[in-house]
Amino acid sequence: MNLLKKHRIKQNEIKLKNNHIYYDNGFILARDDGHPQLIKVIETRLKRLLKKSGIEKNITPHSFRHTHTSLLIEAGV
Structure with a gap:
């Protein structure tokens, strides 16, 4: 949550x-113009973060x- 809050502050500055x-x-x-980031950019950054973290699973933005849907179901939403 802290990282998302920091991201929001940075995004508000932009x-x-x-x-x-x-x-x-x-x-x-x-x-920087507010339009959605290209999925390829997000995928590339995610792969780099997974590698730096030593996580060998194939995780995609999807x-x-x-995960979010599973957590909602578990919470009874």
Whole structure:
């Protein structure tokens, strides 16, 4: 949660800096103009982070969607 809060602060700074071109649609992973980040960029960064962490599982951004859904079901949502 702390990392997401830091990311939000950084993203708000980018919004203020680029307010004349920033298209705010509420994306968590947005480019400097507010449009969604390309999936290939996210996949590349995720692979690099997994390698640095020593995690050898093949995790994709879509994996997080499945995890989120499972957690919601477990919580009774």
